[in-house]
Amino acid sequence: MGCPVTIIFGRTLRNTPLGGYTVKKLAYYKGCLASLSAKELDISTCALAPKLGYELIELESVTCCGAGDIHEAEPDYYLHLNARILSYAEATGCDTLMTVCNVCTLNLRQANYQLQIDEDLRQRVNDNLERVGVPPYSGSVEVKHFLWLIAGESFGTLKTVAHKGLKGLKIAPFYGCQILRPSKLMGFEDPDKPSSLERIIEACGGEAIDYPAKIKCCGFPIIQAREETALAELIQPIEQAMEAGADAMVTPCPLCHLSLDAWQSKLKKQTGRDFAMPILHLSQLVGVAAGLTDAELKFRRHVVSVDPVIEKLSV
Amino acid sequence: MQVGLKIWRYDSKTGDRALREYEVDAPEEATLLDCLDLVKDKHDGSLAYRKSCRMMICGSCGMRMDGAAVLACKVRMYDIAKEGRVPVISAMGNLPIIKDLVVDMDPFWEKMRAVDPYLQPRFDQAEERENVISQPRMDVIHKESLCINCGCCVSECNSMEADPDFLGPAALAKGMRFVGDPRDGATIERLEKYSEPHGLWDCTRCYFCNERCPKGVDPRDAIAKLGAEAMKNGIDRDMGAKHAKWFVTSAKTTGWLRETELVPKTQGIVSSIKEMKFAMGLAVKGKVPPPFPPHVAAEVHESRALFDLVKTQGRDGAAGIVQGEKALGRIESHHAASGGRDPYTEADSAPRPYLPSEREETA
Numbered sequence: 254m255g256c257p258v259t260i261i262f263g264r265t266l267r268n269t270p271l272g273g274y275t276v277k278k279l280a281y282y283k284g285c286l287a288s289l290s291a292k293e294l295d296i297s298t299c300a301l302a303p304k305l306g307y308e309l310i311e312l313e314s315v316t317c318c319g320a321g322d323i324h325e326a327e328p329d330y331y332l333h334l335n336a337r338i339l340s341y342a343e344a345t346g347c348d349t350l351m352t353v354c355n356v357c358t359l360n361l362r363q364a365n366y367q368l369q370i371d372e373d374l375r376q377r378v379n380d381n382l383e384r385v386g387v388p389p390y391s392g393s394v395e396v397k398h399f400l401w402l403i404a405g406e407s408f409g410t411l412k413t414v415a416h417k418g419l420k421g422l423k424i425a426p427f428y429g430c431q432i433l434r435p436s437k438l439m440g441f442e443d444p445d446k447p448s449s450l451e452r453i454i455e456a457c458g459g460e461a462i463d464y465p466a467k468i469k470c471c472g473f474p475i476i477q478a479r480e481e482t483a484l485a486e487l488i489q490p491i492e493q494a495m496e497a498g499a500d501a502m503v504t505p506c507p508l509c510h511l512s513l514d515a516w517q518s519k520l521k522k523q524t525g526r527d528f529a530m531p532i533l534h535l536s537q538l539v540g541v542a543a544g545l546t547d548a549e550l551k552f553r554r555h556v557v558s559v560d561p562v563i564e565k566l567s568v
Numbered sequence: 569m570q571v572g573l574k575i576w577r578y579d580s581k582t583g584d585r586a587l588r589e590y591e592v593d594a595p596e597e598a599t600l601l602d603c604l605d606l607v608k609d610k611h612d613g614s615l616a617y618r619k620s621c622r623m624m625i626c627g628s629c630g631m632r633m634d635g636a637a638v639l640a641c642k643v644r645m646y647d648i649a650k651e652g653r654v655p656v657i658s659a660m661g662n663l664p665i666i667k668d669l670v671v672d673m674d675p676f677w678e679k680m681r682a683v684d685p686y687l688q689p690r691f692d693q694a695e696e697r698e699n700v701i702s703q704p705r706m707d708v709i710h711k712e713s714l715c716i717n718c719g720c721c722v723s724e725c726n727s728m729e730a731d732p733d734f735l736g737p738a739a740l741a742k743g744m745r746f747v748g749d750p751r752d753g754a755t756i757e758r759l760e761k762y763s764e765p766h767g768l769w770d771c772t773r774c775y776f777c778n779e780r781c782p783k784g785v786d787p788r789d790a791i792a793k794l795g796a797e798a799m800k801n802g803i804d805r806d807m808g809a810k811h812a813k814w815f816v817t818s819a820k821t822t823g824w825l826r827e828t829e830l831v832p833k834t835q836g837i838v839s840s841i842k843e844m845k846f847a848m849g850l851a852v853k854g855k856v857p858p859p860f861p862p863h864v865a866a867e868v869h870e871s872r873a874l875f876d877l878v879k880t881q882g883r884d885g886a887a888g889i890v891q892g893e894k895a896l897g898r899i900e901s902h903h904a905a906s907g908g909r910d911p912y913t914e915a916d917s918a919p920r921p922y923l924p925s926e927r928e929e930t931a
Binding site for chain 1 (some may be wrong): 635727730816874
């Protein structure tokens with residue numbers, strides 16, 4: 254659905270230097286935001302993945318992972334919803350389920366560990382899945398965020414893929430919470446000194462900006478129920494990135510993206526300061542460096558204009 | 569071994585602040601607390617820090633090491649010293665500093681008191697017979713009971729940094745310790761109280777508390793348990809509860825989150841109308857997907873049937889989270905805690921202890 258895999262897939266092979274690399278199939282769970290309000294994330298991810306050697310198999314009959322909300326309101330239902338997603342991922346025959354959202358990543362990994370380790374629990378959940386017509390889940394899938402794939406197994410090809418570069422653009426990485434913590438469930442990198450985004454920025458030809466709030470919360474989970482508290486959290490990374498001289502910020506999470514991008518206008522209203530800080534999805538940042546078209550990047554869908562970044566790149 | 573430390577010195581009376589560097593000769597098994605003792609004994613007697621048990625049970629020596637809250641008596645310095653790193657030691661966050669590494673714990677205790685941290689059995693006379701409680705019922709609060717009030721979770725709480733009145737992870741985990749206790753008779757009053765503003769729905773789910781807790785309490789999970797118990801008992805007037813409820817409704821009706829309706833469902837119609845201008849700004853960028861026709865997931869009837877099915881199985885409320893703790897606990901002991909090293913496979917190691925759970929494998 255909407256994922257022009259085959260067309261770009263052909264182009265990828267032609268662009269591949271010397272003998273090419275094998276194409277790896279991944280089950281792809283895009284989650285709610287990339288399906289709706291952050292469609293640009295889905296579109297740029299689907300355009301970029303084939304260039305990195307991935308064929309994405311989008312899961313058709315899956316639902317929301319429940320965010321922290323169903324985990325908190327109806328935790329037993331949360332486990333079953335995520336087991337159902339994992340089961341359909343397993344049915345594709347892929348060993349990896351790729352996510353593009355921090356919250357989906359935590360929810361799915363947490364449920365996956367519970368089902369993989371505790372056989373009694375898996376048996377109970379599988380009985381329930383089968384009763385409603387869902388195939389049972391054997392526990393063979395690993396959940397990985399797109400960030401981990403780019404900074405991990407495909408990092409070697411990143412420099413070649415990002416052939417257009419970022420012309421030394423100053424980029425502030427913003428990780429968000431649930432891709433780093435709890436580290437025993439995530440485990441990809443040091444939750445206090447992460448470096449995956451920095452390495453990607455540098456490999457794409459940009460300059461990574463360092464600032465303390467890059468591992469803190471954007472406030473999104475409580476932005477509707479406790480706006481004042483959320484905005485006091487949100488302002489920290491934007492303010493610090495600004496002061497460190499960033500041209501733009503990049504985040505692997507569509508929820509962080511939404512609060513950093515869309516709620517900047519509220520910060521302006523509250524503080525009188527117009528940060529005008531462009532916020533890029535990870536797939537857009539690498540996508541720009543890899544030469545994706547405007548139609549694949551969809552910067553028009555951002556609330557804060559990305560034009561200053563585009564201008565700097567086109568000079 | 570030589571251990572270098574940079575310590576933020578501070579005096580609240582004069583406001584003097586300075587980063588001082590120290591080097592001590594410590595035995596290889598030394599902890600951060602042992603090194604601070606050496607600094608105080610041999611280099612600078614004016615250094616102030618709290619300590620008591622030196623064995624991770626009193627909760628006195630919470631402080632920050634390279635910006636992350638730790639128990640000084642739990643951190644071994646060997647690897648750090650061997651790498652030649654000189655860590656920066658400072659006082660915990662979110663609490664006022666009195667001197668050097670000593671913080672004023674009064675705000676911490678105030679919030680602890682606010683959750684009524686004692687059993688309220690609510691009977692005038694004890695029953696004749698002993699009130700026997702099964703292990704599974706006590707397992708619900710096993711993790712919360714491990715708390716030693718050190719404040720490491722509070723130090724890094726992002727919500728408390730933004731809202732100093734937030735009850736915070738330690739107090740809320742203590743609240744869960746009594747809400748989940750089958751002997752307590754004040755469950756509803758507690759849940760009502762904890763659901764007020766600056767309570768459980770103010771948690772921003774940054775997971776710093778779980779990351780920092782030196783005892784495995786996982787306060788964020790305790791807060792989620794409180795939320796689940798509140799919803800189970802129909803205490804759902806708070807906007808945070810309504811927000812969470814809408815996710816459940818979305819998942820069983822259309823499968824995907826109905827984002828556009830989330831705002832009126834959370835904040836009510838009046839507030840939503842006030843938000844119209846902001847919403848229009850998002851709408852022109854396609855950030856407000858039209859609610860009609862709804863974006864429905866394929867086979868969403870399975871999701872609805874699952875909801876109806878699990879609701880009949882009696883695992884609602886905190887039980888839904890507790891059932892996963894056994895598995896999550898094993899990740900910790902297998903991976904993170906041992907650092908991948910098996911203490912019983914080395915040449916001079918002691919024989920592996922016999923564990924009842926291993927009976928089948930060894931037989």
